[in-house]
Amino acid sequence: xxxxxxRAALTPYVLILPGGLWLAIFFVVPMIVMLSLSLHSGNxxxxxxxxxxxxxxxxxxxxxxxxxxxxxxxxxxxTIITIVVGFPVxxxxxxxxxxxxxxxxxxxxxxxxxSFVLRTISWQxxxxxxxxxxxxxxxxxxLPDDFHILATGTAVVLGxxxxxxxxMVLPIYVALERIDPRLLEAAADLYAGRLQTFLxxxxxxxxxxxxxxxxxxxxxxxSDYVNASILGGASNTMIGNVIQNQYLVAQDYPVAAALxxxxxxxxxxxxxxxxxxxxxxxxxxxxxx
Amino acid sequence: MTEIQVGRAAAxxxxxxRPPDRPEVPAIxxxxxxxxxxxxxxxxxxxxxxxxxxxxxxFFSLLGPSGCGKTTTMRMIAGFEEPTxxxxxxxxxxxxxxxxNRRDVNMVFQSYALFPxxxxxxxxxxxxxxxxxxxxxxxxxxxxxxxxxxxxxREKSRPRxxxxxxxxxxxxxxxxxxxxxxxxxxxxxxxxxLKLRQQMQLELKRIQREVGITxxxxxxxxxxxxxxxxxxxxMNDGAVEQLADPREIYERPxxxxxxxxxxxxxxxxxxxxxISGDVATVxxxxxxxVLLNGGGHRLGESVQITVRPEKIRILPGEPxxxxxxxxxxxxEVVYLGTYNSYAVTLDGGAEVTVFEQNAHDSTGTAERxxxxxxxxxxxxxxxxxxxxxx
Ligand SMILES: Nc1ncnc2c1ncn2[C@@H]1O[C@H](COP(=O)(O)OP(=O)(O)O)[C@@H](O)[C@H]1O
Ligand SMILES: [Mg+2]
Numbered sequence: 001x002x003x004x005x006x007r008a009a010l011t012p013y014v015l016i017l018p019g020g021l022w023l024a025i026f027f028v029v030p031m032i033v034m035l036s037l038s039l040h041s042g043n044x045x046x047x048x049x050x051x052x053x054x055x056x057x058x059x060x061x062x063x064x065x066x067x068x069x070x071x072x073x074x075x076x077x078x079t080i081i082t083i084v085v086g087f088p089v090x091x092x093x094x095x096x097x098x099x100x101x102x103x104x105x106x107x108x109x110x111x112x113x114x115s116f117v118l119r120t121i122s123w124q125x126x127x128x129x130x131x132x133x134x135x136x137x138x139x140x141x142x143l144p145d146d147f148h149i150l151a152t153g154t155a156v157v158l159g160x161x162x163x164x165x166x167x168m169v170l171p172i173y174v175a176l177e178r179i180d181p182r183l184l185e186a187a188a189d190l191y192a193g194r195l196q197t198f199l200x201x202x203x204x205x206x207x208x209x210x211x212x213x214x215x216x217x218x219x220x221x222x223s224d225y226v227n228a229s230i231l232g233g234a235s236n237t238m239i240g241n242v243i244q245n246q247y248l249v250a251q252d253y254p255v256a257a258a259l260x261x262x263x264x265x266x267x268x269x270x271x272x273x274x275x276x277x278x279x280x281x282x283x284x285x286x287x288x289x
Numbered sequence: 290m291t292e293i294q295v296g297r298a299a300a301x302x303x304x305x306x307r308p309p310d311r312p313e314v315p316a317i318x319x320x321x322x323x324x325x326x327x328x329x330x331x332x333x334x335x336x337x338x339x340x341x342x343x344x345x346x347x348f349f350s351l352l353g354p355s356g357c358g359k360t361t362t363m364r365m366i367a368g369f370e371e372p373t374x375x376x377x378x379x380x381x382x383x384x385x386x387x388x389x390n391r392r393d394v395n396m397v398f399q400s401y402a403l404f405p406x407x408x409x410x411x412x413x414x415x416x417x418x419x420x421x422x423x424x425x426x427x428x429x430x431x432x433x434x435x436x437x438x439x440x441x442x443r444e445k446s447r448p449r450x451x452x453x454x455x456x457x458x459x460x461x462x463x464x465x466x467x468x469x470x471x472x473x474x475x476x477x478x479x480x481x482x483l484k485l486r487q488q489m490q491l492e493l494k495r496i497q498r499e500v501g502i503t504x505x506x507x508x509x510x511x512x513x514x515x516x517x518x519x520x521x522x523x524m525n526d527g528a529v530e531q532l533a534d535p536r537e538i539y540e541r542p543x544x545x546x547x548x549x550x551x552x553x554x555x556x557x558x559x560x561x562x563x564i565s566g567d568v569a570t571v572x573x574x575x576x577x578x579v580l581l582n583g584g585g586h587r588l589g590e591s592v593q594i595t596v597r598p599e600k601i602r603i604l605p606g607e608p609x610x611x612x613x614x615x616x617x618x619x620x621e622v623v624y625l626g627t628y629n630s631y632a633v634t635l636d637g638g639a640e641v642t643v644f645e646q647n648a649h650d651s652t653g654t655a656e657r658x659x660x661x662x663x664x665x666x667x668x669x670x671x672x673x674x675x676x677x678x679x
Contacts, residue, residue: 185369186402188389190416190463200415204406 038257048253056258064242064259068266071238074153075222078160082168082217083210085161090169090209091202094176105173112166120230123159124150127231151233159227164220168213175209176202211278219267239263314381315342316471316503317349317366317394322375324361335361337527338375343471343505343520348497350506352514353524354550359507362524363473366505367396380470390419395464397474401456403448409435409459410444416467434466437496454485461496471503478513490517511551515539523547540597541671548595548673555601555641556673557594561586568611568667574636576607577615581670593673598644600669603631603654608664615663617641619655631655633663 041053061068093104111119125131127149130138137143149155179202187197225240232238239259246256324336336358343349351359364370366377368389377385384392395416403412413434417427435441438458448456457477464472477493478486494517497504508514514521515535522532523546531543542548545556557579559571569586571579571594579594586592596613608614620640621632631643641663645654655661 180400180402182398182400182402183404185389186396186398186404187415188369189367189396190467191390191419192415193390196419201404 034257040254044251056254060259067239077157078221079218081161086168090172155231159231160221164217167216171212172209175206316345317343318378320376323373325373348504348519350514350518350521357524358527393470395469399476401460413463434462438462475507561590579613580667582667598642601643604662619659
């Protein structure tokens with residue numbers, strides 16, 4: 001009697017064990033290691049010791065707040081571009097793809113079978129000062145000779161938008177694909193034209209997809225360093241470059257860890273505000289219909 | 290609930306319904322409407338030249354088995370499908386090429402198609418907002434309509450928080466609140482369980498009387514169509530087989546298909562062997578005779594006769610007089626509560642179903658294996674497709 005009650009009480013904990021272990025090993029433990037590292041002091045030659053050294057945070061923010069703000073800005077710009085470009089693509093595939101929907105999705109994902117770095121390097125060629133895009137435009141006089149995109153913030157944002165586009169298109173596509181076509185007919189039946197049907201029915205029902213897409217694009221875009229180092233110049237470095245540099249070049253692990261944590265806190269705060277503004281309840285409610 | 294609301298409507302039906310402005314013009318007219326679908330390179334003719342007209346305020350049903358083209362016909366009236374040929378007129382105006390959002394009809398979808406991200410109020414107000422009806426009027430009309438369908442107090446609920454029957458009412462209210470010229474309902478009760486369905490049948494009928502709007506009702510359930518409709522178009526394989534009121538459809542099926550699709554029906558075939566005055570006689574086997582009314586028959590003509598199970602009486606011996614008399618052996622007796630159902634095998638091998646009310650005591654007139662005579666009045670024999678008896 002008593003044993004079975006105990007077993008019943010333990011069952012939920014046993015059930016969450018696999019997931020819990022997974023989370024502990026791959027998420028909680030590294031986080032704790034990082035957190036403790038960010039509170040160490042010392043240097044690479046003499047070794048680091050744990051001293052509750054909060055200075056790394058203050059130093060990190062004081063020295064690198066420009067890069068932090070720039071990262072958020074670039075991430076935002078890239079996210080907005082992926083929405084503007086990705087939504088129509090997802091819409092078209094979902095509603096006009098017919099029986100070839102899966103083929104179009106595959107085509108969309110095809111370039112992403114190539115490594116992230118290679119793809120970004122190919123943008124270097126594409127955006128080069130005399131490359132296939134700018135060269136002809138300069139020759140016919142549409143652009144001045146000294147015009148360039150590489151090594152500017154624009155190049156970094158374009159690269160980010162390109163690299164994270166599928167992460168926006170796929171969730172939006174899934175949300176649109178799930179819309180019952182009869183809802184569109186019902187809207188038409190109730191006197192809504194195409195624009196009203198889109199604004200009142202399609203758009204609200206696609207918001208969960210946009211919401212997911214924004215998370216999946218904005219977060220990695222803000223912490224990316226590949227695009228900035230390949231497509232950007234010295235004045236376009238992002239916080240990811242700084243962290244990478246602190247770890248691998250300066251080897252100041254506490255500052256690197258502190259910057260990582262600061263970035264995470266900023267992103268979490270941003271996501272929280274965003275979810276609040278969008279009304280996450282609304283969004284989630286539609287998702288679980 | 291019903292009483293109160295009928296009373297309210299009687300006080301001001303004009304507030305909800307739209308009086309027919311020109312009653313002589315049919316609400317809906319279909320003229321030679323054909324619809325072809327191309328699927329996998331093959332042309333499928335779903336609707337094969339359908340014509341009918343529906344009067345203002347009529348409760349009109351399209352009845353037929355699954356796949357006979359009911360939904361396609363209705364979707365062409367709503368404007369979701371364009372006819373391959375033929376014309377569709379609403380109140381005398383040709384709307385064949387008018388898109389659905391500019392047709393003055395509304396549809397209740399089988400799956401309801403309620404907007405999941407809007408609450409009940411927003412769903413019902415959707416059409417009025419698109420038509421830019423002033424806000425105070427929207428508030429009044431939506432409130433009124435929710436009262437009619439019995440959903441007052443649920444304005445803030447999301448569709449998925451409602452039961453099937455309640456969702457059904459929202460769908461109805463969302464369409465009716467626009468005071469359309471006609472309401473199109475595609476198997477609206479199909480998803481409900483039997484009890485709720487019967488309750489909603491009565492309610493739909495009440496609401497239709499209350500608002501006075503033309504209803505076009507699609508169903509494959511013959512009893513539903515017979516209960517609710519003013520007139521029924523029985524469809525089979527893309528064509529209308531018979532268009533008449535429920536009694537006529539039931540008593541005088543125009544084709545063998547209608548006879549077998551509507552209720553239980555017995556089909557007997559034979560040749561006219563004698564005509565005396567107004568009554569023709571068909572010989573059935575050695576001893577049987579079927580009498581039927583109506584001139585216009587020729588001696589020797591082959592006829593198919595239907596007779597409804599509840600019109601037949603079971604007798605122990607051969608009946609006298611001007612009635613049909615057919616011998617057979619009882620092969621099955623099924624007790625069905627208010628009546629018994631008998632299966633009687635005739636000499637020729639044909640089987641006839643007979644219903645007998647359990648009016649007196651519990652024992653029926655016959656048991657399995659009994660030799661009996663079946664008898665019915667001449668006017669209960671109906672020769673299928675014969676113009677004379679229609
Ligand atoms: N969009 C379509 N494409 C191809 N065939 C269709 C389409 N819609 C209906 N059909 C065909 O037309 C016929 C009639 O269908 P429908 O009107 O839905 O019948 P019902 O509503 O009476 O069950 C069916 O054979 C169906 O397969
Ligand atoms: Mg159908």
